[in-house]
Structures are given as C-alpha cells and as structure tokens.
Amino acid sequence: MAMTVQDIRSFSRFYTNVIGALDYGRHLYVPYTLTESRVLYELAHAPRTDAADLRAQLHLDAGYLSRILNRFEEDGLVERGPSETDPRRRSVTLTGRGREAAALLDERARETVGAMLATVPAEDRPRLAEAMRTVREILGGGRAPRPEDVVLRDPVPGDLGWIVQRNAALYAAEYGWNADYEGLVARIVADYGEDHDPRLERTWIAELDGRPVGCVMCVRDDAPGAARLRLLLVEPDARGLGIGDRLVGAVVGFAREAGYREVVLWTNDVLAAARRVYQRHGFVLVAEKPHRSFGRDLVGQDWRLDLLATPE
Known part of the structure; x- marks a missing residue:
C-alpha cells in the first residue's frame, strides 16, 4: 500500500x-x-x-x-x-x-x-x-457508464468517416439494409463535409470514455425556414443513457437559436426507438408512404416540429 x-x-x-x-x-x-x-x-x-x-x-x-x-x-x-x-x-x-x-x-x-x-x-x-x-x-471503481459520462462535441478529423461506417454496419446488422444505405449516408456526409454553413448547420458526436458512441446532424432543408435532422445514431452498448434524447435536444436547441421556424426529418417505421425520442421532443408525424429501399420493403415517415408553436 x-x-x-x-x-x-x-x-x-x-x-x-x-x-x-x-x-x-x-x-x-x-x-x-x-x-x-x-x-x-x-x-x-x-x-x-x-x-x-x-x-x-x-x-x-x-x-x-x-x-x-x-x-x-x-x-x-x-x-x-x-x-x-x-x-x-x-x-x-x-x-x-x-x-x-x-x-x-x-x-x-x-x-x-x-x-x-x-x-x-x-x-x-x-x-x-x-x-x-x-x-x-x-x-472509477469499474462502475457502469452514467449519463453524465457522455459528452457531446463537434466532429474532429475521422469522425465523418466514422458516421458513414457505423451507420452502414449497424443498419445492416439490425435491419438487414444493404449497401444502398451506405451510399446514401456517404453522400449526406460528403455534402456536409465539403460545404456547410456553421451558423446554420452542425454535427454532434456523442463521446463516452474517449470513443464515439452516437451522432446526429442538423442541416438546412430545401423548404425555406426549415432545418433537417439527419443520421441520428446511438451505439447498442451505449443505449439507455439518454444519448438519443440529448442529441435530438441539441438539434432542436441549435435550430431554435439559429432562427429556423421548424425542424423536419424523414425516418422509417421500423425505427421504433428513434420515433419515441422524436415524439418526446414534440415532433408530429405528418405523412407516411410505403417504399422499397436498401433491399427492404419499408414505410417512410415524415415528421415535423413547429418551433414557433412549441415552448423553448
């Protein structure tokens, strides 16, 4: 001793x-x-x-x-x-x-x-x-991770590539999606990496014990005054710590401060856990449509959060 x-x-x-x-x-x-x-x-x-x-x-x-x-x-x-x-x-x-x-x-x-x-x-x-x-x-006493152990930060070199790789691997493992989804994510990330306005667009990485365990993006939508939430992801071994809630909350807070009138997103009905997070933050389902994508029959959903109607 x-x-x-x-x-x-x-x-x-x-x-x-x-x-x-x-x-x-x-x-x-x-x-x-x-x-x-x-x-x-x-x-x-x-x-x-x-x-x-x-x-x-x-x-x-x-x-x-x-x-x-x-x-x-x-x-x-x-x-x-x-x-x-x-x-x-x-x-x-x-x-x-x-x-x-x-x-x-x-x-x-x-x-x-x-x-x-x-x-x-x-x-x-x-x-x-x-x-x-x-x-x-x-x-640290070998304790289990706590919500306060997770930090949200801006991406550093290598993180955008991690977003593509983990989205592709996780959705293939959990939902059987093919490489078409990886291609979609790669295009979204490449567009952001090559040309984004930091005043109106931002990416967050959730970090736990020095490694990334989650991510989300806020980018400008084609509709005037609208921000789009994209690529929300939480690693399986980091779920249950409220990371998804914090990531969505970060997007909503940023969009509100940047002056957007609404936040929109597109998801699929199989992503039940993510949908519950969106609902907790006040998002409302406005449309859904069956489609064949990523090698699977899916039901796409459009969700919307009116920032002018919801309290801060």
Whole structure:
C-alpha cells in the first residue's frame, strides 16, 4: 500500500508538470482561467444543464461558480433561466458567442495535445492511450457508464468517416439494409463535409470514455425556414443513457437559436426507438408512404416540429 501511495503521488506530480508544460507560453486558456475554461467545456457538452449539477460535476463552491456565471452572462456567453425539470433550480445554456468561445478553447487544447503526441513514437501512442483508459477504469471503481459520462462535441478529423461506417454496419446488422444505405449516408456526409454553413448547420458526436458512441446532424432543408435532422445514431452498448434524447435536444436547441421556424426529418417505421425520442421532443408525424429501399420493403415517415408553436 505504501509503495502504491508513493507511486500515485509521484505520477500526480509528473502529470501536473506535463499539464503545466502544455500551457507554458501558449496562453491556452486566455482570457479565461483554467476553472472558467472547465465550466465552458462542461456547458458546451450539454445542451442544457442546471447550475446545481454543474457545481457538483466540477466540485466548485457555489459562490465561486455564481461569480463565474455572472461574468459569463455579462460577456454574453451564457443565458440563465428556470430549470425545465425543477423550478427551484436555474438552467444555464451557452449562447452562440459562448459556443464560439468554447470551440476556440477546445481547438487550442487539441492542437496543444496533438503537438505533444507528435513527440511520441507512433507505435507507443496506442499503449499510452490504453494506459490512460486503465487509470480511468480502475480509479472509477469499474462502475457502469452514467449519463453524465457522455459528452457531446463537434466532429474532429475521422469522425465523418466514422458516421458513414457505423451507420452502414449497424443498419445492416439490425435491419438487414444493404449497401444502398451506405451510399446514401456517404453522400449526406460528403455534402456536409465539403460545404456547410456553421451558423446554420452542425454535427454532434456523442463521446463516452474517449470513443464515439452516437451522432446526429442538423442541416438546412430545401423548404425555406426549415432545418433537417439527419443520421441520428446511438451505439447498442451505449443505449439507455439518454444519448438519443440529448442529441435530438441539441438539434432542436441549435435550430431554435439559429432562427429556423421548424425542424423536419424523414425516418422509417421500423425505427421504433428513434420515433419515441422524436415524439418526446414534440415532433408530429405528418405523412407516411410505403417504399422499397436498401433491399427492404419499408414505410417512410415524415415528421415535423413547429418551433414557433412549441415552448423553448
């Protein structure tokens, strides 16, 4: 035990120095402190959160967090209002400006860590990542994943390809769809990757323990004033954590803030779990039609959410 304690303390000092070296001369968090950056990060990875939950997640003093949120509100980074689930609580949501600030900090962090990893031989990088996962698993008590362990983030290089690959593999395994569906997904993703307006279109990746476990897209529809929800997916081993709800909620919140009047989507009747998520968020079935696609006889469905008629 004594040697283990000493090893952990030694590692802690070493890793603290590594983190300090990452930021040395780089001004990684400017104009925010490290704690303020952590708050922005948590808010960026949850469409809506309560101040009380945020305080518990980050182990912050209530007064300290309140001062941070006051500053963010003055700078136009966050909006606060009554919680949707508990009127005694206050919800905190990033504004468009807040998401831009969080994205800048995230980009700086990725570039800095990438520069550090560039000094590590390629053959040692998987071993390094596995060692870090081992530390998290052991010190985490081997517990099952919790909803709060999942973060929603913007895609990084490789994620768009993952969306195509996992959609094709999962729908083939679960519904017997053929390569026609993979082709459809590939075209949707390619169009987004080559030309999208970040003010009006966005993709989210759900991440758990460092790996992607879900995704969704919000893109402009051909109909004026309409956003289209596309390619909602949650990995089988990550279901039951509310990821689908969070992804759809992220699309709805983004579409509302971007000024869309409605969100539309097309799905098929066999996707029962996804339909229940859409219904919980207020989507209404407006049309359905039998069709032969992806090697199967299906019933296609059009769903619509009127953002002007539904409360925020």
